Amino acid sequence: MTLVFSDRPDPERREDAPVTADERARLAELERENQKLKRINQVLMDRVERSMDVQGGAFSLFQTAIVLEQKVRERTLELERALRELEDSHRDLARAKELADTMRTRLSEAIESVNEGFAIFDGDDRLVLCNNKYLALWPEIRDRIVPGVRFREIAELAASSRSVADAYPRPDLWLAQRLAQHRELKGPYIYRLSDGRWVQVNERRTRDGGVVGVYTDITDIKEHETRRRERELAEKSALLQSTLDNIVQGVSVYDREQRLVAWNERFASLLRLPETVAQKGASFADFVLHHAALGDRGLSLSALMMPSCLVEQRWQDDTVLEISRNPMPGGGFVMTFTDITGRKRVEEALRDSEQRIRLVTDAVPALIAYVDADQRFRFVNRAYEDWFNRTREEIEGQHMWAALGDAYYEVRKPYVERALAGEDVTFELELPGDNGAPRYAVATYIPHFGEKHEVLGYFGLIHDITERRLAAEALADAKDSLERRVVERTAELTHLNEKLRREEEALRLAKAEAEQANLSKTKFLAAASHDLLQPLNAARLFVSALGDLEQPAPNRGLVDNIDVALASVEDLLSALLDISKLDAGAVRPEVADFPIKSLLGALATEYAAVARERGLELRVVGSHAVVRSDIRLLRRILQNFLSNALRYTPSKGGAGRVLVGCRRTKAGLRIEVWDTGPGVPRDKLGEIFEEFRRLDTPCANERVRGMGLGLAIVDRVARMLDHPITVRSEPGRGSVFAVTVPFGTYARPPRVLDRPVRSATNRLAGTRVLVIDNEPAVLAGMRALLEGWGCSVATAASGDEALAGLAEVSPDVLIADYHLDNGVIGFTEIARVRSRCGPDLPAVLITANRTAEVVEEAQALSCQILNKPVRPAQLRAVMTGLVG
Incomplete structure (x- = not known):
């Protein structure tokens, strides 16, 4: 019996494919297991041979060996499968390496095809790749520009080899500036090479922290500009000479x-x-x-x-x-x-004439003066000097109020204004005498007209009538009797009472007219809010769509500035609308009991980012108290307190602080907002609650300076809710704004004040949106904004136009304006479209009407509602939720 272990290599595996550390470890483990199985097989075979006997026990051992051989074969098969998987991994790795090499080759070819010099540096600022056009910019050092060399070394070589003409005579200064430009990447940079060429450098940061640089040869452009400047200089020289010749x-x-x-x-x-x-x-x-x-x-x-x-x-x-x-x-x-010969002769003649005039006027016993249109004394005679006991040098050239004093000027002021208006004026004056007794005079102001009948000033003549006045008064006193005085006084009192009655009636009518005018103004603002917010809504949509596009740095700054300006207009209109609604009584408080910590927690989250941006420490101390108020209106009060505190509190190197806390008092819970700002003078505490009143207090962020309406809204809301407002302030140290809210008996879940914005990345792509609005500008702005999010947009100016377009496509989301042409409202058109597309069609209503009736009707129709001007981020979050 023989056991075979397969360890032959994979015929499809490339011999030059690299082997990873994990693969080498796996091969070693499989080889160790193969050797172990071979040893087990050998031991079992030896035991079978040693245990054979004549009684037939060898057969049972042989069966055991067969079973063991089967297990060894199974393990061997598993080992072969593992080897095949390893070979597949090697093959995939080789393919990936080949693909990477192919992509690198294509990237190199693409870079070489670029008309400008091109270089890529990694996150460590080392050269990764560049083309020959980049190397051609540095013929003296191109052999030393290889992958891996740092950007600083290239810049040092360019400066030391005199490749850059702008680097001399201070190569160290040029090197420091070039390295700073490479770090900051604020815009294109232009410098001149030693061979006369001009290069414009544009650098951008990559996602991994590296830098991509494009080097453009702009020598032709610079030479054209030089020729143009020389031509302009020649033209200016000719123009200058022509100008000089005509002087x-x-x-x-x-x-x-x-x-x-x-x-x-x-x-x-x-x-x-x-x-x-x-x-x-x-x-x-x-x-x-x-x-x-x-x-x-x-x-x-x-x-x-x-x-x-x-x-x-x-x-x-x-x-x-x-x-x-x-x-x-x-x-x-x-x-x-x-x-100036002619002018000097005229001056001499004028001086001679003035001397003769002075000789004549000084001999006249009356007071004579001339005052110009700016109310400056230009001439006085000797009698004028003697009466006021001042020399003419101290009077002439001075304004009337400076020469006469405020008290005497105020008496003459109305007559001076009439004389400068072209009217002859005569009136009596009371002047101080030598011994303290008053003296009386008659003054006559005669206007001095110019060639075009304009008033150049006036002549003043004053005659002393003290003796005549005293004689007349003595005669009048002697002739008057007591009875006549009583009759006259009675008549005067009767006349005065009648006059007071008429004035009281006129005052009452004026007050009624003022109240009616204020009410008309308030109703007008409330009614015109839709028309005011329509163009602002369109502008915000256009700016948001423009902000989603790739823009050069200068254009990006302009877009941001436009967005900030529109946000300021939006805040102003919203504040005016709130004030008009409060004055018109359109806001009805919805008083309920709720825990104050639910409101303070939302405010802490909302303003934490603003405080970090301005370098301030914001601390919100919660409370377990239950209060009774309108949570929406109370939030508006605290928002204004917090906004002012963050706006006017300087960071002071990280020492600026804003604290929100609560104190329990007999009257209720006093919610206080403390800040370390510049403070408010004691005599200005009442003015800050008036409309459009802003103190000359330095603002920590002038870009977001307020409009003077926030505290006016706070005052109206607090009086509506009967919540006392208190202010304590110390100039130079800070202020405390507080509102006292009555305690509640129980807490019910508060209304949701802020809905978290969910990420909408790639969630709206391909969504079909139907927009109904009677303003073409709003439709164009909506189309630009939604198409920038990848949506398919259809627009209509009315419900009929929208229904006509439903034959071609059925929308996923419907957006409609509240006020349409001919008195049609958005709810009606939403219902008509839903009757065609189905009752479950998601719909969003956009309106400037913030009344509770509109909100209730939207809830009844299952419509989302957004107030104008629409914030794009809020619209995107609502649409994402509806699509999801």
């Missing part, structure tokens, strides 16, 4: 070497310069020497040599020149020479 002043421009580079003919003719001084390239020293040779007939050398000046100087033939010298940023300077 009435003499102009000369000297460069940093103080050589004449530009001038006009007026410069040469006005100063009577020879051609050697007024020609291109002439030095400024030649100009100075020329005037030094003229002596007294030349310009002042001290003025010419000053770095910056503005001087007037007498020139030949009694000409007066205004000389200005101004330095240029890049070196050099500009000099201008203006002939």
Whole structure:
């Protein structure tokens, strides 16, 4: 009897296929088991041969041996099966290696076919693969650029071999900048090679942390730009020269070497310069020497040599020149020479005329003054100086309120305004006298009109009438009798009572009109919310669809900024809508008992990410108390407290903190929000609850600065719920905003405030969606957004149009607007479509109407409801849940 163990190799196995460590261990184990079975077989055979006797016991032993041989054969077959499985694994591994080699070859060919230089670096910044165009950029070091070399080594070789012209004269500075660009990957970089070529580098990060770089030769573009700049420079030079030639002043421009580079003919003719001084390239020293040779007939050398000046100087033939010298940023300077002879003569004539006028006005006993349209004193006479005991230098040029004082100016202010409006005004004044006794005067303001009948100022004349006024008062006192005074006083009281009654009636009517106007405004805002939110809803849909597309870095920033701006508009409209609903009484509280920890836990989860983003520590201390309130409106109060605390609290290097806690009081549970922000001044605590009132408090994040409506909403909601609001604040240390809520007797499960957003990755692909909306912009935005999620979208402006399209395809989800054309509402169209497609068709209603009636009707029809403007993430979560 012979036992055979098969250990022949697999004929299909490749001899050069690599053997893994697991396969080698498995082969060794099978060989050990094969040797063990051989030893067992040999021992059994020896025992059979030794135990044979003449009584026939050998036959039973032979049978035993046969049984053992059968077991050994079974184990051998198992071993052969294991070997075959191992050979199959070797064959699959060889195929995978061959496929990998093929893919690597194809990748290399694809990279070589790229027109730009291409290089890939792994997560350790080592070169994995590059094409010949990349190596051609570095002819001096291409032999040293091999797979495995680090990017830093390549950059150092490029700098040290003078391959990059921009690296000199500071190769270390260029190397540091290039390595920083390679780490940050903020955009394309451009540098010039030593052979004159220009290269633009675009680098992107791979998923494994590596970097892919594309090196584009833009030499032609740079040369074109250089030629264009030279052409533009020539055009600008011609334009500059033309401009200079048309200027009435003499102009000369000297460069940093103080050589004449530009001038006009007026410069040469006005100063009577020879051609050697007024020609291109002439030095400024030649100009100075020329005037030094003229002596007294030349310009002042001290003025010419000053770095910056503005001087007037007498020139030949009694000409007066205004000389200005101004330095240029890049070196050099500009000099201008203006002939101001005529202006100086006019000034001298005006001074002579003013002197004669002063001689006349100073002799007049009345107070005379002239005030311009800006209410500045431009002229006063000597009598004016004597009356106010101030010199004219202290009065002229001053504003009236500064020269006269606030008290005296307020008396004159209405008459000044009438005079500056073009009206002659006469009124009486009471002025202080020398001995403290009042003096009386009559003032007359006469407007001064210009050529176009505009008011340039007014003339003021004041006459002293103290003696006349005192005599008149004494005469009046002597003539008046007591009886007449009583009659007059009685008449005055009667007239005053009638006037007060009329004013009270007018005040009552004005109050009623104001209340009616406020109510009309509130109703208008509530009614117009749908029209206001429609275009905003479309814009948010378009921006979300645009954000799902791949965008360059600059465009991505614009998309993010648009999204932030639309979010601000959305918050403002929502706040205005909430205030209008509160003022109109459209919000009805739904008071119930609930545990406060259910609300505080949701707020802690909602604002934890915001606090981390702003570097603040947010701590929410729970409570087991049961309160009685409207959980939705109470949440709105606490949300505003938390939003303000996180918005205005600076991080202070990680020390900024916001704490939410509860205190039990006799009046109820006081929920407090503490922050370490800048605080609110004590005299401003009442203003912060007014609409659109924002204090000049530095905001920790100006990008999300509030609109001044949050606390106004809090005040209205708190008064509706009868929940007292308290504020304590210390400037520089922080604030505490608190609301006191009455205790409840038992807790029932609160309404769900937030529904967790489920991941919708690849869950909506292929979903057929029907959208009904009467706004074309909203339909276009919905189509762009949903198609970006992989959905198949059909749109309709009405229910009839939607029903007509159902013959072609049946939708998986129906989305309808609440307000449609001709007074049709979305619930009606949803019912019509369901009658055709089945009552179980998932439907989503989008509306700006937040009333309880709409919510109840949506629940009755088994419709999901979303409020405008629709948040794309919320829409995607709802659709994913409906499809799932």
